[in-house]
Amino acid sequence: MTARKPLGTNLKSAMVGAMLIGGMSVAGSALAAPQGLYSADELNDADVVLKASPEQNIGEVDDILLDDDMRVRALVVETDNQFGLAEKAYVIDTGDFSVETHNGDSLDQVSYVVHLDLTQDEVGQQPEYTETWWAETKDATRKAWSNTKQGASSAWETTKEATADALTRAGNALESAGDEAQQAVDQNQ
DSSP, X not given: OOOOOTTSOOHXXXXXXXXXXXXXXXXXXXXXXXXXXXXXXXXXXXXEEETTEEEEEEXXXXXXXXXXXXXXXXXXXEEOSBTTBOSOEEEEETTSEEEEEESTTOTTTOEEEEEESSOHXXXXXXXXXXXXXXXXXXXXXXXXXXXXXXXXXXXXXXXXXXXXXXXXXXXXXXHHHHHHHHHHHHHTO
């Protein structure tokens, strides 16, 4: 396999020794129990297989893609030119793979096998990891984050206003009830 890094950014060196917690989908099968802590260094170059045919290695992990919260969002899987898959790098989202851990108790000997929850045809339909994909995805993610942030701010303002209005109405109702109770007491004396 060639070690191509089309983006000019080497996440492997930036992630060496990093803890990948929470964002990685991990197999809960009899093969491997979730480990809770993973080495990005060891995950890079891990063998990749299809869950339906784990005896066939279709490629290896070429890169690990993180979001702004430093959670794993996808793996870049470089396939070799066999089993009907062209030699390309595909973006595989979390949720579409699980990780089998070998020798998880020993950092010096830990290794992983990535099981794709996709068919061979589905792998070939995943986005190809290219400069164009990177630019488009980065832009779309930035816009989605901006929209989410604006929506959250707007929702907070609406909630704050509604809560203030509800508290004002409740206060007015209590004051009115208190006035009525005082009038009833004054009339009965």
